Amino acid sequence: MPAYCVIVRALAIPFVLTSIVAAAADLERVSPDKSQFRRPAAIARLDDSTAVVANRCGTLSVIDVEKFLVVSEYRIGGRLTDVATANGLLLITDSENSRLCLVRISRNGAEIVSELPVPTHPLTVQVAPGGCSCTVASKWARKLTFVSLDKPAVTASIDLGFSPGEQLYVPAKSRMLVADAFNDRIAVVDTAKRELAHVHKFGAHNIRGLAISSDGESLLVSHQILNDAALPRRSDIVWGVMVNNLLRSAKLDDVLNGKSGAMYGGLTVNVGYAGQGAGDPDTMFVDEAGRAVMALAGVDEVLIGEPASRAFQRIGVGRRPIDLLPLSEGSFVVVNELSDSLTLIDMTKDAVIGPNAQTNAEETAKPEKTSPPYDDEYEDADDYDKKYGDKSAYDRTTSTYGSSYQDVDIYTSHLSLGPTPKPGPAERGEQLFFSARLSHASWFSCHSCHVEGHTNGGTSDTFGDDTEGAPKRVLSLLGVGETGPWGWNGKKSTLPKQIHQSAASTMRGRGVSDESAADLAAFLKTLSPPPPFEPAVTATDRKLVNEGRQLFESLSCADCHTGPTLTSADVYDVGLEDQRGLRHFNPPTLRGVGYREKLFHDKSAHSLEEVFTKYGHQLERKLTTTELSALLRYLRSL
Numbered sequence: 001m002p003a004y005c006v007i008v009r010a011l012a013i014p015f016v017l018t019s020i021v022a023a024a025a026d027l028e029r030v031s032p033d034k035s036q037f038r039r040p041a042a043i044a045r046l047d048d049s050t051a052v053v054a055n056r057c058g059t060l061s062v063i064d065v066e067k068f069l070v071v072s073e074y075r076i077g078g079r080l081t082d083v084a085t086a087n088g089l090l091l092i093t094d095s096e097n098s099r100l101c102l103v104r105i106s107r108n109g110a111e112i113v114s115e116l117p118v119p120t121h122p123l124t125v126q127v128a129p130g131g132c133s134c135t136v137a138s139k140w141a142r143k144l145t146f147v148s149l150d151k152p153a154v155t156a157s158i159d160l161g162f163s164p165g166e167q168l169y170v171p172a173k174s175r176m177l178v179a180d181a182f183n184d185r186i187a188v189v190d191t192a193k194r195e196l197a198h199v200h201k202f203g204a205h206n207i208r209g210l211a212i213s214s215d216g217e218s219l220l221v222s223h224q225i226l227n228d229a230a231l232p233r234r235s236d237i238v239w240g241v242m243v244n245n246l247l248r249s250a251k252l253d254d255v256l257n258g259k260s261g262a263m264y265g266g267l268t269v270n271v272g273y274a275g276q277g278a279g280d281p282d283t284m285f286v287d288e289a290g291r292a293v294m295a296l297a298g299v300d301e302v303l304i305g306e307p308a309s310r311a312f313q314r315i316g317v318g319r320r321p322i323d324l325l326p327l328s329e330g331s332f333v334v335v336n337e338l339s340d341s342l343t344l345i346d347m348t349k350d351a352v353i354g355p356n357a358q359t360n361a362e363e364t365a366k367p368e369k370t371s372p373p374y375d376d377e378y379e380d381a382d383d384y385d386k387k388y389g390d391k392s393a394y395d396r397t398t399s400t401y402g403s404s405y406q407d408v409d410i411y412t413s414h415l416s417l418g419p420t421p422k423p424g425p426a427e428r429g430e431q432l433f434f435s436a437r438l439s440h441a442s443w444f445s446c447h448s449c450h451v452e453g454h455t456n457g458g459t460s461d462t463f464g465d466d467t468e469g470a471p472k473r474v475l476s477l478l479g480v481g482e483t484g485p486w487g488w489n490g491k492k493s494t495l496p497k498q499i500h501q502s503a504a505s506t507m508r509g510r511g512v513s514d515e516s517a518a519d520l521a522a523f524l525k526t527l528s529p530p531p532p533f534e535p536a537v538t539a540t541d542r543k544l545v546n547e548g549r550q551l552f553e554s555l556s557c558a559d560c561h562t563g564p565t566l567t568s569a570d571v572y573d574v575g576l577e578d579q580r581g582l583r584h585f586n587p588p589t590l591r592g593v594g595y596r597e598k599l600f601h602d603k604s605a606h607s608l609e610e611v612f613t614k615y616g617h618q619l620e621r622k623l624t625t626t627e628l629s630a631l632l633r634y635l636r637s638l
Contacts (some may be wrong), residue, residue, distance in 0.1 A: 001254055002127050013529060019392045020190050022376065023263040024329070027110040028612075030059050030073035030075050031525065032073065032418060033419060034073075034418065034419070035419040037056075037340065038056070038057050038059060038340045038417045038418060039057055039338070040053045040055050040056070040077055040323075040417060041054050041056050041082065041288075041335070041337065042081070042083045042322075042323045043063075043324075043325045043333060044085045044325070045065075045327075046086050046105070050063065050064060050065065051063045051512045052083060053083070053342070054083035054333065057080075058078050059073050059076065059077060060075075060083075061418075063333075063342065068342075068344050070417060073417075073418065075092070075110075076092065076094070076101060077094070077287070078092065078095070078096040078099070080095045082124045082125045084125050084126060086164065088104065088105055089103065089113060090102070090103040091147070093118075093122035095122055095419070097350065098118055099116060099118060102114040102116075102117045112428065115155070116147060118138060118145050119136075119138035119145060119157065120139075120531055121140040121141065122138050122145075123164070124137045126167040128167070128191065129169060131531060132148070133146060133147060134149060137166075137167055137181075139165065143158060144164055146158075148248055151592060156244055160178060160199075161183075162181075163180065163595070165208075166178050166179040167206065167285075168180075168211070169191070170256060172216075173607075174192045175188055175190060176190060176193050177210055177405065178437040180205075180207055181207075181452075182205065182451045183267070183457040185201050186200045186207065186332075187199050187200075200255065200262060204246075205226060206451050207222070208280075210222075211292070213294050213408060214287075214290040215290075218251060218266060219252045219255050219630065220284065221249075221250070221263075222246070222271075223242045224243055224244065224245055224444070224456075225243070226449060226459075226460055227242055227243070230242040231461055231463075232462055232508055233510050237276060237444075238443075238509055240277065243449075244270060244446075245270065245272050245278045245279060245280070245281045245503070246268055246271065247269045247292060247294065248266075248268065248269070248396045249267055249307060250263050250266040250596075253266055255462065262464075263425065264372070267308065271294065275440065275620060275622070277443030278437075278443075279298025279439065279445050279446070280297040280298030280436055280445055280447060281296055282296065283295050285324055285332075287332075290306055291304055291305060291306055293326075295322060295334065296314070296383060297434065297488060298320075298442065298445040299436050299442050300316055300320065300336075302314070302343075304347075312348065315410060317343040317345075318334070318336025318341040318343055318414065319336055319339035320434050321336050323335035329348070330348040331346040331347065332344075333498050337479070338431050342417065343413070343414050344413045345412050346412075346413075347408050347411075348408075363604050368422065375455050381609075388571075396501075396508070402443035424522075425522035425523075426519070426522040428522075429516075429524070431521040432520050433524075434447045438512065439507040445587070446502075446520075446614065450477045457474070458474050458596070460472070460508070462506040464498075464502060464505060465487060465488045465491075466489070470578040470582065471579065472602065473599075473617070474600070478527050478529050479527065479529030479530075480524050481495065481521075481526075481527070483588075484569065487586070488585050490569070490585070495520075495521035500512065502516075529592055531593055532594075533637070533638065543631055544634075545634050548632070550558040551630055551631050552631060552634055552635075556618070560587040567587050567589040567590070572585065572586075575618065576600055578602065590638055593608065594638065598617075605617075606633055614627060
């Protein structure tokens with residue numbers, strides 16, 4: 001096994017900067033003084049001294065990791081989600097334009113060498129061992145695409161049956177692992193045959209990190225678990241009973257061979273503890289010493305420790321750390337998405353980080369700069385910033401002594417990727433949405449259940465319908481700004497009212513102010529609905545979809561699911577009772593209904609087909625096979 005056991009987002013392959021061909025069309029340079037929200041998404045190593053950051057705003061930032069400063073920035077366009085390197089090229093996924101860009105970068109500039117269309121919403125890219133090919137995971141298309149890099153071309157595509165996110169190659173076994181972006185699955189893909197070998201389900205969600213242990217024997221996974229039997233009481237939240245944040249290990253061979261229950265056979269470590277939750281464990285890697293290094297995105301920290309010891313050191317970084325790049329044993333870079341910054345962490349005994357590194361006895365004797373409190377002393381992120389300072393305002397190359405781990409001092413150095421505008425309501429709301437500090441003891445954020453604004457697919461008793469003991473399906477928030485009223489019982493007439501309810505009764509922190517509720521609502525209104533699940537592509541298919549739409553209307557389905565949002569403002573007796581005997585619900589939107597694998601408030605229907613065949617939902621007669629086929633085709637086109 002290599003010393004560094006594959007971080008989840010970027011395969012670091014050595015890369016020598018070369019000159020650009022004079023006739024090439026250069027990418028536009030971005031002024032270092034340009035003020036914008038860059039929102040870094042991923043980082044990859046170019047060579048010993050250089051790395052590149054793919055920013056959500058469509059730019060690339062080139063970083064000198066030895067001097068820890070921004071060297072240059074280029075505009076590629078779109079919404080960038082990941083970056084990797086292979087054979088002198090950057091491989092960059094753009095979710096807005098559904099493309100994979102191959103970019104060459106040098107000391108003199110940058111150019112797009114090639115662009116390949118890939119399935120809808122590419123999320124991650126991984127380079128295969130040897131660097132001659134890569135795979136792209138497309139979230140909404142639910143596909144894994146194989147790309148040849150010798151003569152750039154798509155060579156194969158696998159339908160995974162779920163929305164893929166993180167990827168991890170296991171080169172010795174000709175296998176790769178692909179995690180569900182939202183729910184509870186890890187797929188095993190045979191890379192030689194380019195086919196799906198196995199799929200493991202293990203009751204998890206928000207799977208954000210995959211790594212292999214230093215001995216090569218175990219798969220390590222960072223994820224969360226939502227307990228549908230727990231209640232959102234402080235006693236259940238403070239111990240991680242409602243939402244647990246975990247580092248799980250499983251025997252790698254058992255996973256690769258598809259052994260039943262393989263994901264339950266190893267060690268499960270709670271990375272938070274009573275009174276100090278570790279909301280939203282994210283990307284991770286394993287270093288040469290066998291230590292797991294994990295980003296805790298919801299609490300703005302990085303965790304370091306040996307999994308078997310169950311003892312971890314936590315280090316404060318920027319807002320929402322979501323990617324990690326190991327540089328050498330004991331040093332690595334953290335990508336902080338919502339503070340537009342990087343953090344360099346060095347645990348080597350002779351660490352020297354930047355011109356302002358604090359190494360003398362007087363400085364190291366200072367109290368550790370801690371992360372925000374876990375005792376609900378502060379109402380929301382605004383109060384936290386008043387106490388601890390705005391983490392989005394890091395100066396370039398400011399360095400601090402952080403703490404110590406195993407008798408080795410830890411130093412941190414923070415680097416801004418460039419100036420940012422003053423945050424507006426949507427930007428402030430985004431910070432709140434991804435902050436676990438809104439919950440009691442920092443155990444979970446809004447994102448924990450509504451992953452990236454969508455859903456983790458679970459059920460939870462949130463008290464949101466003013467009852468107890470009737471858990472309901474976690475709804476997607478994509479397009480939620482258009483689908484009022486809110487709540488399963490439709491009692492909240494505005495989004496801020498629903499947000500106040502969720503913060504108080506579900507998250508059990510100190511609630512949010514009216515301003516923060518308005519900010520969160522502003523962010524939620526930026527979330528677009530998912531793309532159509534299976535849009536019609538042929539004349540015959542369009543004819544079938546139209547027949548299904550006409551049937552949908554004639555069966556009075558459109559009375560409840562009406563207009564462009566496919567919902568309505570009323571509540572209806574749906575013919576199904578929850579555990580408290582309630583039958584009247586506000587109809588969820590049907591936009592993107594094909595992505596839902598279980599339906600109704602309690603997920604009792606396991607498919608769209610069962611809604612009509614098993615439950616006869618709101619039907620006055622039985623449908624013929626032809627009618628059912630047309631109706632299902634229409635619904636899957638939404």
